[in-house]
Amino acid sequence: MLQSELLKTTNGFINGRWCGADSNKTMPVVNPATGDTIAIVPVMGRTETELAIESAAAALATPSTIDERRRWLSQLADLITEHREELGRIITHEHGKPWKEAQGEADYAASFFRYYSTVVDHLKPRQLADRPRGHQWTVYSRPAGVVALVTPWNFPLAMLAKKFSAALAADCSSVVKPSSKTPLSMVALFSLMEQIELPPGKANLILGPAGEISDVLCAHPAVRVISFTGSTPVGKKLMAAAAPHLKRLSLELGGNAPFIVFDDADLEQAVDHAMSNKFRGSGQTCVCANRLYVQSGIADAFATRLAERATALRVGDGMQEGTEMGPLIDQNAFNKVRSHVDDAINQGATRIAGSETQIASRNAGWFHPPTVLRGVTANMLCVRDETFGPVAPIIEFASEQEVIDAANATEYGLAAYVFTADDQRAERVISRLQFGHVGHNTGSGPTAEAPFGGMKQSGFGREGGLEGLHDFIETQTVPRP
Ligand code: NAP
Numbered sequence: 001m002l003q004s005e006l007l008k009t010t011n012g013f014i015n016g017r018w019c020g021a022d023s024n025k026t027m028p029v030v031n032p033a034t035g036d037t038i039a040i041v042p043v044m045g046r047t048e049t050e051l052a053i054e055s056a057a058a059a060l061a062t063p064s065t066i067d068e069r070r071r072w073l074s075q076l077a078d079l080i081t082e083h084r085e086e087l088g089r090i091i092t093h094e095h096g097k098p099w100k101e102a103q104g105e106a107d108y109a110a111s112f113f114r115y116y117s118t119v120v121d122h123l124k125p126r127q128l129a130d131r132p133r134g135h136q137w138t139v140y141s142r143p144a145g146v147v148a149l150v151t152p153w154n155f156p157l158a159m160l161a162k163k164f165s166a167a168l169a170a171d172c173s174s175v176v177k178p179s180s181k182t183p184l185s186m187v188a189l190f191s192l193m194e195q196i197e198l199p200p201g202k203a204n205l206i207l208g209p210a211g212e213i214s215d216v217l218c219a220h221p222a223v224r225v226i227s228f229t230g231s232t233p234v235g236k237k238l239m240a241a242a243a244p245h246l247k248r249l250s251l252e253l254g255g256n257a258p259f260i261v262f263d264d265a266d267l268e269q270a271v272d273h274a275m276s277n278k279f280r281g282s283g284q285t286c287v288c289a290n291r292l293y294v295q296s297g298i299a300d301a302f303a304t305r306l307a308e309r310a311t312a313l314r315v316g317d318g319m320q321e322g323t324e325m326g327p328l329i330d331q332n333a334f335n336k337v338r339s340h341v342d343d344a345i346n347q348g349a350t351r352i353a354g355s356e357t358q359i360a361s362r363n364a365g366w367f368h369p370p371t372v373l374r375g376v377t378a379n380m381l382c383v384r385d386e387t388f389g390p391v392a393p394i395i396e397f398a399s400e401q402e403v404i405d406a407a408n409a410t411e412y413g414l415a416a417y418v419f420t421a422d423d424q425r426a427e428r429v430i431s432r433l434q435f436g437h438v439g440h441n442t443g444s445g446p447t448a449e450a451p452f453g454g455m456k457q458s459g460f461g462r463e464g465g466l467e468g469l470h471d472f473i474e475t476q477t478v479p480r481p
Contacts, residue, residue, distance in 0.1 A: 001037070001038060001039060002031075002038040002039055002090070002093050002184070004086060004089070004090055004188065005086065006083065006086055006087070006090065006187075006188035006191050006192065007039065007090065007184060007187060007188060007191070008191065009187070009191070010029075010039045010040065010041045010042075010183075010184065010187055011041070011042055011187070011207075012042060012044055012048060012052075012204075012205045012206050012207045013187075013190045013203070013204060013205040014048060014051050014052045014055055014204050014205075014206075015051070015052075015055035015058075015200045015201050015204065016055075016198075016199075016200030016201065017200075019042075019048070020042040021042035021043050021044045021045065021048060021208070022045075022047045022048065023043070023045065024042075025042065025043035025045075025208075026040045026041065026042055026043060027040070027041060027042075027043050027180060027208070027209075028040055029041060029094055029181075029182070029183060029184055030181075030330075031093050031094065031096070031365075032094075032095070032096040032326070032327045032328065032329050032330060032365055032366050033096050033316075033317040033318060033319075033326060033327050033365040033367075034317065034364060034365055035364030035365065038093050038094065038184070039184055041183050041184075041187070041207045041208075042207055042208065043207070043208040043209070044206050044207055044208040044213065045208065045211075045212040045213065046212045046213075046215075046216055048206055049175070049206050049212065049213045049216040049217060049220075050216055050220065052175045052204035052205075052206050053146055053175055053216070053217075053220050053222050053223060054222070055200065055201035055204060056146040056173035056174065056175055056201050056202070056204055056222070057145075057146050057173065057201075057222040058201050059173040059199050059200065059201030059202045060143065060145060060146065060172075060173050062199060063143070063171055064171055064199070066120055066121060066123065066124060069117075069120050069168060069169055069171060070117050070120050070121075071196075072168060072196050072198060073113045073114070073116050073117035073120065073165060073168060073169060074113070074114065074117040075195070075196045076110075076113040076165075076192070076193065076196060077110045077111075077113035077114035077117060078110075079192045079193075079195060079196070080106055080109055080110035080113065080157075080161075080189075080192065081106075081107070081110045083106075083188075083192060084103050084106040084107060084110070085103060086188070087102075087103075087106040087109075087157060087185065087188055087189075088100075088102035088103035088104075088105070088106050089102070089319070090184050090185050090188050091105055091106070091156055091157060091182075091185050092318040092319055092326070093184070093319070094153075094156060094181070094182045094183075094184045094185065095153060095154070095156055095182055095185075095281075095318075095326075095329065096282065096318055096326035096327045096328070096329065096365070096366075097280075097281050097282070097318050097326050098318040098323045098324060098325070098326055099318055099319055099323075101280065101281070101318075102318065105155055105156075105157055105158050106157060108155075108158045108161075108448075109157045109158040109160075109161035109189075110161075111447070111448040112158075112161045112162050112165040112166075112448045112464070113161065113165045114448070115165070115448035115449055115464075116165045116166055116168070116169040116448075116468075116469075117169075119169075119466060119469075120169045122141075122466060122469070123141040123169065123170060123171075123469065123473065124141075125138050125139065125140050125141075126138070126139045127139075133479065134481070135479035135480060135481055136479070136480045136481075137477065137478070137479050137480075138477070138478045138480070139475060139476070139477050139478075140475070140476040140477075140478065141170065141469075141473040141474075141475060142473065142474045142475075142476050143170050143171040143172045143173075143472065143473065143474070144170065144172055144224045144225045144248065144471070144472050144473055144474050145172060145173075145222065145223075145224035145225070145474075146172070146173050146174075146175065146222045146223050146224060147163075147167050147172045147173070147174050147175070147223070147224065147225040147226075147227060147472060148174075148175050148177065148217040148223050148225070148226045148227070149163045149164060149167065149174050149175070149176045149177070149227050150177045150210075150214065150217070150226065150227070150228045150229070150230065150238075151163070151176075151177070151178050151179060151228075151229050151230070152179050152229055152230045152231075153178075153179035153181040153182040153329055154281060154284045154285060154286070154329075155281075155285075156178065156179070156182035156183075156184075156185035156186065157185040157186070157188075157189060159229045159252075160176060160178060160186060160189070161189075162229075162448075162463040162464065162468070163227045163229075163250075163463065164176065164203070166463070166468045166469050166471070166472050167227070167472045168202075168203075169469060169472075170469055170472035170473045172225070172472050173201055173202050173203070173204075174202070174203050174204065175204045175206060175217065175223070176203065176204065176205050176206065177206050177207075177208075177210070177213055177214070177217070178205075178207070179230075180207070180208055180209045180210075181329060181330065183207045186205055186207075187205070187207075190203070190205050210234075214238065214241070215241070218238060218241035218242045218245065218247070219241070219245060221245065223247060224247060224248060225247065225248045225249070225250065225471060225472060226238060226242055226247055226248070226249050226250070227249075227250040227461070227471055227472075228249070228250070228251050228252065229252040229253075229286075230252075230253065231253065231254050232253040232254040232411075232412070232457050232458070232459075235251040235253040235459055238251070239251065248471065249460075249461070250459075250460070250461030250463075250471040251454075251459030251460055251461060252286070252453060252454065252458075252459050252461070252463060253286075253412075253414070253454060253457065253458050253459035254286060254386045254412060254414070254457075254458060255286045255287060255288075255290065255386060255412050255414030255415055255454070255458055256290045256291065256384075256385070256386050256410045256411075256412040256414075257287060257288060257289050257290050257291070257414060257415040257416055257417065257435070258289070258290075258291050258292075258293055258403075258406070258407035258416050258417070258433075258435075259274060259277065259278075259289035259291070259292045259293070259416075259417045259419075259443070260293045260403055260407060260416070260417065260418045260419065260429070261274075261292070261293070261294045261295065261298060261302055261419045261420075262295050262298075262400075262418075262419060262420040262422070262425065263295040263296075263297035263298045264420055264421040264422055265298065265419035265420050265421060265441070266419070266421065266441070267298060267301055267302060267305065268305075269419070269441060270302065270419040271302065271305045271306050271309060273417070273419070273439075273441075273442055273443030273444075274289060274292065274306055274392065274443060275306070275309050275310070275313075276443055277289050277417065277443030277444075277445075278292075278390070278392050278443075279310070279313060279324075279325050279370050279390050282325055282326055282327065282328055282368070282389065282390050283337075283387065283388065283389045283390040283391065284328065284329060284333070284388050284389065285445070286386075286414055286415070286458075287414060287415040287437065287445040287446070289392065289417065289443070290382070290383075290386055290387055290393075291376075291382075291383050291393060291395060291407075292306075292392055292393060292394045292395065293395050293396075293397050293403050293406060293407065294394055294395070294396060294397070295396070295397055295398070295403075296396050296397070296398055299394065299396045302394070303352060303372065303374050303394050304352075306353070306372050306392060306394075307352040307353035307372045308353075310353040310354070310370040310371070310372050310390075310392065311353045311355070311358065311370075313325050313358070313370050315358055315359045315367055315369060315370065316359065316367075317365065325370060325390060326365075326367075327365040327366045327367045327368075328366040328367070328368055328389055329366070330366060331366060333366065333388065333389065334366040334368060334389075336387070336388065336389070337368050337387055337388070337389030337390070337391060338368070339381065340380075340381045340382040340385070340387045340389070340391060341354070341371055341373070341382070341391055343380055343381040343382070344373050344376055344380045344381070344382050344393060345373075347377070347379065347380055348375055348377070349373045349374065349375045349376050349377075349380065349393070350373065350374045350375050351371060351372070351373055352372050352373070352374050353369075353370060353371060353372040354369045354370065354371030354372065354373075354391075355369055356369055358370070368389055368390055368391075369390070370390040370392075371390060371391045371392065372391075372392045372394065373391065373392070373393045373394065374394050376393040376394055376395045377395065378395070378406065378409070380393070383395065384410075386412070400425065400428070400429060403429075404429060404432050404433065407433055407435075408432075408433065408434050410456075411456055411457040412454070412456060412457055412458045413434045413435045413436060413454050413455030413456035413457070413458045414435060414436060414437065414453075414454040414455075414458035414459075415435055415436070415437040415438070415439070415445070416433045416435035416437070416438045416439075417438065417439040417440075417442070417443055418430060418433070418438060418439070418440050418441075419440075419441055420440075420441070426440045426441075434455050434456060435454075435455060435458075436452065436453045436454045436455050436458065436462075437452055437453075446463075446464055447464065448464050448465075449464065449465060450464055450465045451463070451464050451465035451466075451467035451468060452464045452465075
């Protein structure tokens, strides 16, 4: 079992108190690098979710001041930073990513609390400068109410930090439901949160698989917003379940990111960014390159260099010194990645990197070698679907128009990347790409200070930046004579 000063309990948290499940049902949390059970957590359901929503609703009766919220947010940023190594260790044990990378996730989580602590003043009432209709007009940003925050396993801490920091800034009360694969990072965050003395009910943690929990979150009249990060099929189910109750939704869903490299790009820069963008989190990030479109003149050089670099990556247990890439989250993830590689090879692609001998750990983990494929075509699964694994399929293209059409030929619209030395071309291409986040000569993902979110079936709503507050506020306008 994983011992940690931040995991003195592995229970949920409702109305200011740690609690288990009424049913006494439990489930294991498994380390994907070893297959070991590292903790046992409660399986909560209807009763606990209703209790959490009711305590969250009761907490709304006592609004907090902007100063209190600023203090809570900055205290949380400090606490996460102070405990970054331990939080990172917990993330690595339940997710598998290398410890250094996991500490980076803790820093990223802290940056959202820090950022919203610095902009919470934007939520102060605003008075119009003139007096339309002979009245004085005040615009208030009221908390939207009880918000349900449902998150995936691929960034067990950061995906919640994005939502929770904005919800807290807006003075909402939260019911948090992390992925049942990675609940421990959230338990650790709530144990840190005890130190900032939030009012009871302001933040509640429900543990267990979706099912009953999400049924209650979607149907309970007190829940006003459902902020969800996860797959597109689950996002659609939530939208359908929430529709009869007209709940507001923010959906951060799946991606199928094109990574476009033109002939005039800086080769080393493009390869460097492809490596960090593609293989971070073992390729299990929503923003990672899913399809690499490389112009014919640079394709051989790019493919050779990328294959060399991918082959040199050290794959193993994230807690082992020197590990650069960890395992996949579970057997289903492994099977999906393997099926995408097999499908590409059966349809004529060539594997130029991706040998099993590259894997340092020889234990029960779900390790997949960093794989590079050439001769990939549009009909292959790895181009059509989100692979969510360490596979880099290279597709050659000839013209600008051809690559824009190919990149947009997907139902997804989350992230894209364009590498070219020609700024005018970059401007032209970016303006025509239907993606919410487009890196120019960078594979960088989002930052706390700027809005991030998807187009098309990658969802709607934005996280980060001032826009990230919008999902959690109700605007109320008051004219006075
Ligand atoms: P997922 O299967 O959709 O699960 C996400 C969350 O939804 C988990 O807490 C899960 O709980 C819950 N859930 C599962 N089935 C549900 C249902 N029928 N109703 C309500 N909730 C349900 O996604 P995942 O596998 O954890 O995460 C990977 C996906 O997230 C990828 O598609 C990735 O692109 C996407 N993602 C998007 C962003 C973004 O910013 N756009 C960021 C990160 C990840 P349980 O599993 O515990 O039941």
